[in-house]
Amino acid sequence: MTRKILCVAEKPAIARAVATHMSGGSFQTHAIRGNQYVKNYEFDFNFGGSWGNCSVTMTSVIGHLTGLDFDRQYKGWMSCPPGALFEAPVQEDVDKDKKPIAENIRNQARYSKALFIWTDCDREGEHIGAEVRNQAKAGNSRIEVKRARFSNTERAHVLQAAREPVELDEFQANAVAARIELDLRIGAAFTRLQTLQLQAVSAVLKEKVISYGSCQFPTLGFVVDRYLRVQNFKPETFWGIKVMLQREGKKVNFLWNRVHLFDRAVVTMMLERCLMAKQAKVTKVNQKPKSKWRPLPLTTVDLQMMGSRFLRLDSQTIMKVAEALYTKGYISYPRTETDQFDKAIDLKKLVEKQFPDNQWGQYAKDLIDGKFRTPRSGRHNDKAHPPIHPVCWVSPSQLNANEKNVYEFVVRRFLACCSDDAKGQGTDIEIQYGEEFFHASGLIVLERNYLDVYVYDKWESSQQLPNFEKGELFEPTEANISEGKTTAPSYLTEPELIGLMDANGIGTDATMAEHIAKIKEREYVVVHSRGSGRSKVEELIPTRLGIALVEGYDNVVAGLPNSISLSKPFLRKEMELRMVEICAGSKTRQEVVQQSLDMYREVFIHTQRRIEMLKAACRKYLNEQPTS
DNA sequence: GCAAGGTC
Numbered sequence: 001m002t003r004k005i006l007c008v009a010e011k012p013a014i015a016r017a018v019a020t021h022m023s024g025g026s027f028q029t030h031a032i033r034g035n036q037y038v039k040n041y042e043f044d045f046n047f048g049g050s051w052g053n054c055s056v057t058m059t060s061v062i063g064h065l066t067g068l069d070f071d072r073q074y075k076g077w078m079s080c081p082p083g084a085l086f087e088a089p090v091q092e093d094v095d096k097d098k099k100p101i102a103e104n105i106r107n108q109a110r111y112s113k114a115l116f117i118w119t120d121c122d123r124e125g126e127h128i129g130a131e132v133r134n135q136a137k138a139g140n141s142r143i144e145v146k147r148a149r150f151s152n153t154e155r156a157h158v159l160q161a162a163r164e165p166v167e168l169d170e171f172q173a174n175a176v177a178a179r180i181e182l183d184l185r186i187g188a189a190f191t192r193l194q195t196l197q198l199q200a201v202s203a204v205l206k207e208k209v210i211s212y213g214s215c216q217f218p219t220l221g222f223v224v225d226r227y228l229r230v231q232n233f234k235p236e237t238f239w240g241i242k243v244m245l246q247r248e249g250k251k252v253n254f255l256w257n258r259v260h261l262f263d264r265a266v267v268t269m270m271l272e273r274c275l276m277a278k279q280a281k282v283t284k285v286n287q288k289p290k291s292k293w294r295p296l297p298l299t300t301v302d303l304q305m306m307g308s309r310f311l312r313l314d315s316q317t318i319m320k321v322a323e324a325l326y327t328k329g330y331i332s333y334p335r336t337e338t339d340q341f342d343k344a345i346d347l348k349k350l351v352e353k354q355f356p357d358n359q360w361g362q363y364a365k366d367l368i369d370g371k372f373r374t375p376r377s378g379r380h381n382d383k384a385h386p387p388i389h390p391v392c393w394v395s396p397s398q399l400n401a402n403e404k405n406v407y408e409f410v411v412r413r414f415l416a417c418c419s420d421d422a423k424g425q426g427t428d429i430e431i432q433y434g435e436e437f438f439h440a441s442g443l444i445v446l447e448r449n450y451l452d453v454y455v456y457d458k459w460e461s462s463q464q465l466p467n468f469e470k471g472e473l474f475e476p477t478e479a480n481i482s483e484g485k486t487t488a489p490s491y492l493t494e495p496e497l498i499g500l501m502d503a504n505g506i507g508t509d510a511t512m513a514e515h516i517a518k519i520k521e522r523e524y525v526v527v528h529s530r531g532s533g534r535s536k537v538e539e540l541i542p543t544r545l546g547i548a549l550v551e552g553y554d555n556v557v558a559g560l561p562n563s564i565s566l567s568k569p570f571l572r573k574e575m576e577l578r579m580v581e582i583c584a585g586s587k588t589r590q591e592v593v594q595q596s597l598d599m600y601r602e603v604f605i606h607t608q609r610r611i612e613m614l615k616a617a618c619r620k621y622l623n624e625q626p627t628s
Numbered sequence: 629g630c631a632a633g634g635t636c
């Protein structure tokens with residue numbers, strides 16, 4: 001009898017893709033009882049080595065199998081003081097809707113010699129792999145456990161992963177387990193505390209859940225921080241020197257190297273010295289080729305940021321649309337941090353698929369006819385997914401308006417990646433006038449290259465400069481003082497917020513949009529539109545409640561020795577660093593959970609003691625008459 | 629009625 005091997009992927013789409021490659025396209029599909037998405041695919045495969053020819057069942061989970069929650073007696077909000085949740089017993093259970101999937105794995109494991117885990121090769125994937133292993137062991141305690149290491153579903157790569165399995169990374173799974181426990185305890189404790197305490201403060205808050213989360217609060221913090229900077233902004237007047245020369249019928253404006261200063265008297269004196277010198281001297285003439293680099297391969301964060309900017313869709317909508325395009329097989333997996341293409345991917349083949357398109361088909365043909373360039377490589381690789389790229393061409397008539405726009409963006413971005421940089425000729429002139437230095441620069445775009453397909457980037461020729469020679473003297477046509485005012489920053493936009501979250505490690509590429517949606521849902525922030533038409537900008541403004549929470553917590557911790565506010569990203573960042581230590585094997589899961597809980601408990605106790613400050617902030621913002 | 633993270 002041939003040996004049987006059970007393979008389990010993180011999601012149905014991967015199970016199907018891997019089964020297709022391993023089986024060479026011929027497999028049997030069986031539905032499972034109780035879940036319409038998960039399927040079992042059966043086929044034979046030669047693993048080589050000591051495994052040899054085996055019969056395979058390839059199936060999947062749908063993300064995590066289990067969830068962590070408090071024991072039943074702690075679930076009621078009045079069952080215990082919120083602070084008790086830092087120690088209350090918790091248990092891990094298979095989610096109700098995942099029970100049929102877990103059962104399928106236990107059943108299949110019974111007849112299998114080995115389990116091959118095919119979850120994504122990232123931290124969460126390692127934890128999901130451990131959940132799968134636990135179910136398989138419950139069905140068959142003697143089953144051998146292996147893990148396939150793969151980063152895309154290209155055929156040769158998949159086959160290699162199947163034949164060279166590695167071990168599950170227990171450290172990474174433990175790091176995720178620590179995160180899960182911390183987020184649950186801390187989130188629930190603070191949410192119950194502030195909800196129960198603040199509901200009584202204002203009629204506005206009655207019946208309202210005022211949630212706290214280690215990601216949603218720093219997200220709110222960014223919005224409030226920008227809002228306050230706008231509110232507190234005081235414009236300042238500055239002065240500069242403008243020098244202009246007319247020559248060969250062209251007008252050249254020279255910019256001051258000092259840009260501007262805030263002291264009018266000093267600028268006046270400097271200008272007078274210039275005028276006294278009468279003549280300016282050309283100190284540098286640089287002619288050099290300039291180029292504008294083609295974009296990097298597309299990541300999720302970039303898709304969300306560029307998408308909000310150019311397609312005018314909020315990040316959640318973009319992700320929904322991108323997922324629909326992925327499920328239909330038009331684009332690759334849209335959740336990725338990777339901005340470098342694996343050498344194994346045949347990029348030219350993907351370019352060729354775009355030939356039929358009316359808008360960019362000819363551009364794709366030109367690439368294959370010799371203009372193709374290997375894409376640039378960024379510095380990120382999540383080792384799980386390739387950059388987002390089109391998988392095949394789809395007629396615009398098959399897509400709705402949003403899908404059409406997002407697909408077009410993904411394709412244009414991909415073709416731009418496979419193109420040459422735009423090239424031009426730049427001229428930089430520097431002059432000395434009195435004791436001050438000024439400069440002017442000109443640009444002539446010579447080859448547009450990627451700009452022809454990537455319509456979202458702009459790079460235009462500037463006005464041409466007349467000829468200058470190094471060392472020559474000339475008398476400027478005009479030189480005078482300019483005056484201006486510093487302008488207030490504008491309110492935070494969603495792409496900016498996503499950039500801040502990414503830079504501070506708040507949330508993952510898959511969840512950032514959810515955290516923003518969450519603070520809207522909780523009525524901590526609202527979206528205001530400014531302008532109209534193409535110049536419309538959506539800005540995030542905190543509500544009175546949002547401002548009150550941030551100000552309240554800032555006041556509460558103001559007295560603490562290292563006063564780290566919950567509205568700042570530092571605590572979450574520290575948690576992330578400790579997770580990395582678990583992955584490296586330098587700390588255990590238990591150590592990290594204890595340390596992090598101690599840290600948050602200190603803030604919690606302090607908040608309880610000074611709860612009046614939190615209440616006062618809410619009263620201040622919510623119970624006074626709105627003035628606008 | 630609480631979180632954040634997978635995915636449908």
